[in-house]
Amino acid sequence: MVLQFAWQSAKGGTPMLKQEINELLTRTGPGTEMGDLFRQYWIPAMLAEELPEPGSPPVRVKLLSERLIAFRDSAGNYGLIDEFCAHRGVSLWFGNNELDSGQAPGLRCAYHGWKYDTTGQCIEVPSEPDNSTFCRKVKLTSYPLVKVGDILWTYMGDPDKQPALPEYEFCTVPSEQSYTSKRWQECNWLQALEGGIDSSHVSWLHNAGLKNDPLFKGSRGNEYNLNDMRPFFEVVESDGGLLVGVRRNAEEGHYYWRITPWVMPAFTMVPPRADHPVHGHFWVPIDDENCWVFTFDYLPVRALTEAELAAMKAGHGVHNEYEPGGTYRPLQNRDNDYMMDRDAQRRGETFSGIKGIAMQDASLQESMGPIVDRSKERLVSADSGIIKARRKLVAAAVELREKGITPPGVDPVHHRVRSVAAVLPQDASFVEACREDLVATPGVRQTTV
């Protein structure tokens, strides 16, 4: 097939080159098609722990290629505003988050003292007379910053179209049932997300983790995983995105199914194993060559145990260890070749020589380059989930731009999904048999093997 015809149907019949598709999918700055798409959704901006209390130091946040400053004023309000002062463009990171109770709450620029509230409104210009109203005419761009679960979410789109708050189960269960970490990944968001949709790498890259990791081991599903290295795949559209089902042989007449939901644009969830916490990710563009990977672990009906929480904080499961200094940069990173351990690789303790599920993924995805050139890939039919996901993203971005159609995944109903692991009779359809298990229902345990 001559590749440039492949996407003819996406853009009103105009053929798109593979390079154009790649550009469209990977660029999320202001004014880009995928950037507009992301600006339809609430997205994770940061962890709530980064602004723990009123008056916490301001934090630099870059999202969708926009540099912002997040702060929590002395009254406890969260704000996410343009990083740079309207006066002479100084970074407000140096600013003083004023705690003096006699003063209006706000962040004061360190250079000449202009002061802003959490909406970006300038509330004081010290060089003006006392009774001047000039400051009211100065306002920085700002976005809402709202705590839901352990995450501070933002919406960077048209204020008139702001949707209802996110309802993903991991951030709506009681806090003792959920834990979220984040890590910096040094590549484009899409190649990271695609790792969350691509179930065919798990039996290879993560094989040792299934046996040894405290947050994985001991599930009957692991045996099916390891005994059948050539799974079958089924990709079905859902209201919010896709369901990717992977089936392996189980006992006579049965298949072991692992079902991964993708909710557009950037939420994926790993199917559960035994009674271990269920995990998943939110893949958020920082700029076109970096992304935040928010990683959650939760249980619908019980609190995380101390041992589970300790394991997560120590970097087990899908979490990771960090460089010192609170940068959220993984300890294993490209400066140290991810601490490659050839001996462990030779002994079969890790498949790639890299320790930990998260860094096994991140190291390979970063090795693809800052933005992988998708025109050079040679996909196979087992990659159909990735192919379909890209098509849905392009279609949604084009329909939004050309017809103003709200994309899937904006409606919070689409957020109420779950991953599922189940053993089903061979003739059962996973979509039908697991219809209820795939919906997040409060008080109902996850469906797991």
Added chain:
Amino acid sequence: MTVTVTTSYIRPTLLHSCAWAATAKEAAFRIDKPPAYVRTSRVFALDPGAAGVVRDLAAMPWHDTRFIPAFDAGTLADELRDADLAMMIATADDGAAAAHAIGHACWERGITTAGVVLDLGGLGLRRAATEAVAALRPHARVLLVTEDRGDIVEILGEVGA
């Protein structure tokens, strides 16, 4: 998790010989010549609805792909000679016998199978996802249920058909 740096890790001395090779600058040195890659594909329609789709596909430019709008058990062995991908397209739930014959022949020959259940309106995605899929499921390594026939073009294009 305790990560220990073992003695086998030796700090590299050149930019391209360590993980820093993932920078944009170093990406410019990736070999530009596409890797050798040929895929010999066969695309089978499993029912009359799918036959029309397969005929439309046949009119597009492909590399080494043959389209079979009407399944014929007598010529199956010939059709599969040298193939390494067989895609089956269903729009209804009456193609089970053909799917079985193709799936079995592919299994014997080590040919990868893929299935697309295309909902052309009549079936409804739910039914498509149950009945037509049930006919195809045992025989397709990967199955896609979709309303968009462009997906077929895309998958074939991506796999090098």
